[in-house]
Each structure stands twice: as structure tokens, then as C-alpha cells.
Amino acid sequence: MRTAAMQAPQVPREWSWGVERLLSQPEPLPLSDGRWKQAQEDAADFLQTWGEQAFLLGWGVLPLFGVSPDAPEPRVDQAGLCWLLRGDRVVALTEHAAIIEIRNGARQSFPSRVRPGQIPLWTLGFVVKRQQQEAQ
16 A cells, blocks of 8 residues: 655645545445546655645645546546546646646646535545435
8 A cells, every 4th residue: 555645745634644545445436447546546646746836836625636426437527636637647737727748648737626516535435325325
């Protein structure tokens, strides 16, 4: 299990605690092959590499680690940066956007903003479990 990612300096305790918790969680609902593991790795890598800069630039937990509680894969409109990375890498970060280099070398901009309905990625398992209990 990765713990080096949690040693990023000057990041909010919520981020380091959340990513640490995320790394220990099993897949909370059926996702495409390897999707949960990739999200765990992307969040840990981001925190280690860019966490301090993101914090200093004013990024919040949901623009970075947000996800749709109902349908995380198809609801990319509610996805935070780390959920959307899918193994691609951040190459630049400003207070307003992250630049992502995708596998073919193209670059995309991801704006820093909260999307309605987001929850932190590390709470997805709890929310799914609660929804299942309420449905019974």
C-alpha cells in the first residue's frame, strides 16, 4: 500500500487523510476494469507531486478529488481532476486550471471549480453503502 503520497508537505490534513483512506478502500461499486485502482493511484500521485502547489494556489477538495455519488463513471460533469486523469499526467497547475497531458501528447485544460452534487472520492464507498441500505 502506498504511504509516500501522504507525506506531501503543506497540504490540508483532509487531503492526506482522505487519500490515505482512499488507498485502503475496496472498489465501492462495479466500475470498468481497473478504474478504481487507477483513481487511487492518480489521487496518490497527484497529492505527492502537485498537492502542495494546489493548496497554495487555492484549489479545494472537490475540484481535485470530487466525484458523482450516483454514477461516477458516466457523470464526468461532476468529476474532479484526479477522477478524470485516468493515468494521464498533470504538467502545469495555476489557480484557475490544470493542464493535463494525455497519452497521445495532446494537452487539455481542466478548470478549478466545484461541480454541483460532488462528494470527495474517499467518501464514495460510504455513500454507496448508505444508498443501498436506504433502498432496502
